Amino acid sequence: MKRRIGLATLIAAVGLWKGADLLACGDKFLVVGRGTRYQRPKNARAASILIYANPAAGLPAALKRLPLESVLKQEGHRSTTVETPEQLSAILQGGRFDVVLAASTDAPAVEKLLGERLDAPVLLSVCDQASGPAPKEAGRSISCALMAASKAGSLLEAIDKAVERHDQNARKAQTRA
Numbered sequence: 001m002k003r004r005i006g007l008a009t010l011i012a013a014v015g016l017w018k019g020a021d022l023l024a025c026g027d028k029f030l031v032v033g034r035g036t037r038y039q040r041p042k043n044a045r046a047a048s049i050l051i052y053a054n055p056a057a058g059l060p061a062a063l064k065r066l067p068l069e070s071v072l073k074q075e076g077h078r079s080t081t082v083e084t085p086e087q088l089s090a091i092l093q094g095g096r097f098d099v100v101l102a103a104s105t106d107a108p109a110v111e112k113l114l115g116e117r118l119d120a121p122v123l124l125s126v127c128d129q130a131s132g133p134a135p136k137e138a139g140r141s142i143s144c145a146l147m148a149a150s151k152a153g154s155l156l157e158a159i160d161k162a163v164e165r166h167d168q169n170a171r172k173a174q175t176r177a
Helices: 002-022 059-064 068-074 085-094 107-114 152-176
Strands: 048-052 078-082 099-103 122-127
Touching: 048 085, 068 078, 068 152, 078 085, 085 107, 099 107, 099 152, 107 122, 122 152
Parallel strands: 048 078, 048 099, 099 122
Antiparallel strands: none
């Protein structure tokens, strides 16, 4: 009888001792090894990206240092690469893109192709350190969205911001229509 009371007391003591941990707020859901990942914001979405890699501008050589295609694919983005102005204009007329990556020297020509539409893709100009300062056209300088030697994280951050800007512009275009 004493053993049963002692065993019941021991079970009650262990139950009360461990029971306090079970009632803690949220602690039971965080277990080491579950691999929780918080790398991208929840509102980030996969984008359709057009890369204008004009060989004369030197962008392909600068982007080879960064594994651009694999980084974009890993984050769920779809990318298409073109090399000539004819391919660029044809694919912009036929396809729907969120972001266009181009060298800062090619940015004025790409802006002319994109036009003034609100739902046009957002242009991200990539500056190469060897190309010097950003070019000036029509009295205004083209700003560099990112450097060619930047890390993958800054590239993805710039693309996420450009996608947000594209979505805002598309919503404005829908409300005006």
